[in-house]
Amino acid sequence: MSQSDVAEYNARRAAFINDDRALRPDYANAAGRSAVEIAADRVIREIRAFEASSIWDGEHQNIQHPFPGMEFLTGGDVIIQTRLFKILTKMPKGALLHAHLEASVNAQVLLRLALQQPAIHVRAAKPINAFTVASTLPEFKALPKDDFSDGAGLTEPSYVANDWVSIRKARGTFDQALGGPLGFDKWVTGALTINPNEAYRTHNTVPKIWKKFQETFATSTPLVFFAPIWADYIREFLITSIDDGISYIEARVGFLFKYMYGPDGQENVPHREWLIAFDKVVNDIKDDLKKQGREDEFVGARIIYCTVRFISPEELEWYTEDCLTLKQEFPHIIAGFDLVGSEDDLRPLVDYIGSLLRFQARQKELGLDIPFMFHAGETLGDGTKADDNLYDALLLGTKRIGHGFSLMKHPKLVQICREKGILIEVCPISNEILRLTSSMPMHPLPSLINHGIPVALCSDDSAVFGNMGLSFDFFQVLVASEVTGLIQLGEMARDSIRYSTLDEEAKGRTMGLWERRWDRFVEEIGTGM
Ligand SMILES: O=c1[nH]cnc2c1ncn2[C@@H]1O[C@H](CO)[C@@H](O)[C@H]1O
Structure with a gap:
């Protein structure tokens, strides 16, 4: 094949790719793009490529086979170490x-808010111990003052299943063998969140994870x-x-x-x-x-x-x-x-x-x-x-x-x-x-x-x-x-x-404010944020 045949093919190829990409918003609106924005985009691509090999291809404790875009609950610890993430935290969203x-x-923050409220009580369908803690959920309720209750803690031998205990008492008396008050926090936050073991092992299908998801609510x-x-x-x-x-x-x-x-x-x-x-x-x-x-x-x-x-x-x-x-x-x-x-x-x-x-x-x-x-x-x-x-x-x-x-x-x-x-x-x-x-x-x-x-x-x-x-x-x-x-x-x-759903006036104003922040953001990336 002659060189001009290959050059002609490459030109058709570039035009073909361009046609395909022309529908994308980032291409379709290319006319209004500033040089600074284009430069920042290039910098981000370079950092992404660099971190794909320097970070995502590297060894990480407890994370097997990391890759960019991997499961969030496993990869989160790696994400927060990246420069790309630090930059994105500053992006106007x-x-x-x-x-x-x-x-x-x-x-943790919700738990802290709850602990400030004497009315909040908690109970469990079984006394909490090493065997029941993982499978028993805390149930919360705000009680009227007359019903406030400071009976036995959830892990105490005298706890009667389904008795209400004030949240502070429940936390303060949580068995040391289960981690004491911090063990209580872990138990509660575990019930409010999905952890990697649940998402990727024990509940690794849509219906199973929805069951856990509903429990958090x-x-x-x-x-x-x-x-x-x-x-x-x-x-x-x-x-x-x-x-x-x-x-x-x-x-x-x-x-x-x-x-x-x-x-x-x-x-x-x-x-x-x-x-x-x-x-x-x-x-x-x-x-x-x-x-x-x-x-x-x-x-x-x-x-x-x-x-x-x-x-x-x-x-x-x-x-x-x-x-x-x-x-x-x-x-x-x-x-x-x-x-x-x-x-x-x-x-x-x-x-x-x-x-x-x-x-x-x-x-x-x-x-x-x-x-x-x-x-x-x-x-x-x-x-x-x-x-x-x-x-x-x-x-x-x-x-x-x-x-x-x-x-x-x-x-x-x-x-x-x-x-x-x-x-x-x-x-x-x-x-x-x-x-x-x-x-x-x-x-x-x-x-x-x-x-x-x-x-x-x-x-x-x-x-x-x-x-x-x-x-x-x-x-x-x-x-x-x-x-x-x-x-x-x-x-x-x-x-x-x-x-x-902002009205046209508010939308225009919000967009204007955003564009100004965006200009500053892309400029900072260009100058090595
Ligand atoms: O991604 C979702 N799809 C459908 N429903 C959801 C999703 N996230 C939360 N909820 C639902 O919203 C209610 C709390 O506001 C809960 O009932 C929860 O199931």
């Missing part, structure tokens, strides 16, 4: 669009939905997020229980009070940031109203009416509506069509707009009820899709999402820990990006998975593809703002 509020605060719910903890909890979540470079949040909140526990230990705090507390925390944080000259870092937080897919269609009507009432009183807080829970196990969206259509008609009647933001296709299924939820989510006009893990199996739906601009809230670490993918290189995210579908990266349940903020999710995505670079991460951050 844009908006966090998919996070379950009640699973968003580090387990059973343990945390009585603590989080206790009014004296609620406000502090929200505050912790927002501060951690802001410190990680997140400037706006649409948090999913479960309104399944009609009341949370009040300071008097009675279940008597209605939904509107939850929102009043949420609003106050958001405003307090904004005031604090302003005093520190940091007001540009945070524009606010709103709530996506959620209930769970095990309720009946009739029960759903109570929740949709409740959501309408809350939207009327707090239009600035209610951002959307969703139904949560395991799609593989629970009712499909199609079961609720009557109630959901009625909800839309009622919004019209009342002049309200509460977009659907449905979880759909969070499954390995192909043609199962969970996979079919994608059809209903789109037919119902969902504004965004939570997870959409199975979306790529549906060419028509891919086309609709691209053409109509329906963003997929992709939760990479959640999908891996909940066993939809064994590691990031197997995740469909690059397919979504390559097909030009808008995507925002999200943390989902950071308290359970340990992926606080968004830096870990951005990291996993960045190291698992040769094509995806810093510029694409920036595009996902832009999309998170673009597809938020």
Whole structure:
């Protein structure tokens, strides 16, 4: 073959690759790219390549076969040693669009908040000892003052199964043989989180890990939905997020229980009070940031109203009416509506069509707009009820899709999402820990990006998975593809703002603030951050 034949082939090859990549947001928007941004992207690629061999190919204690994008619960200790991760912690992330509020605060921190509350009590279905500690869950509850109880500790010989003990007493008396108070902390935080042994060995399938996942909510719910903890909890979540470079949040909140526990230990705090507390925390944080000259870092937080897919269609009507009432009183807080829970196990969206259509008609009647933001296709299924939820989510006009893990199996739906601009809230670490993918290189995210579908990266349940903020999710995505670079991460951050429910004015302002932070960030990378 002549040299010109090879040169001609190579030119066709380059054009071919370019055509393929042209759909990606990082290519499609190339015109507006600054030289500084392009240089920073190159620096990040160099660091990534260097660390792929210097760190990920190296030996690590207790970590067999490390690789970039490996299982998060095993690889986390390596991730935090990388320069790439340190850089990503400083990245302005844009908006966090998919996070379950009640699973968003580090387990140790939640435990600390609970220990400050004399009303919080704990019990166990069996006395706790070396044989039962691993398989018995703590159950928490806020009690009224008259019922406060300081009887035998959970590990003491006289403990009677299912007797309530104040949390402080339970911790203080926890058997030294089980680690004493620190052993208590370990027991509780173990019940609030998923550990690598569970995710990758004992519960290494979607149904098995969901069982453990549900248990974490059973343990945390009585603590989080206790009014004296609620406000502090929200505050912790927002501060951690802001410190990680997140400037706006649409948090999913479960309104399944009609009341949370009040300071008097009675279940008597209605939904509107939850929102009043949420609003106050958001405003307090904004005031604090302003005093520190940091007001540009945070524009606010709103709530996506959620209930769970095990309720009946009739029960759903109570929740949709409740959501309408809350939207009327707090239009600035209610951002959307969703139904949560395991799609593989629970009712499909199609079961609720009557109630959901009625909800839309009622919004019209009342002049309200509460977009659907449905979880759909969070499954390995192909043609199962969970996979079919994608059809209903789109037919119902969902504004965004939570997870959409199975979306790529549906060419028509891919086309609709691209053409109509329906963003997929992709939760990479959640999908891996909940066993939809064994590691990031197997995740469909690059397919979504390559097909030009808008995507925002999200943390989902950071308290359970340990992926606080968004830096870990951005990291996993960045190291698992040769094509995806810093510029694409920036595009996902832009999309998170673009597809938020902020009104046009607020969106423009938020985007402007983000672009300024992004300019500073890419400049710092270029000058060797
Ligand atoms: O990734 C998820 N998919 C579906 N449901 C979820 C996910 N993460 C949390 N929840 C559900 O949300 C409720 C707490 O708000 C819990 O019921 C939990 O099962």
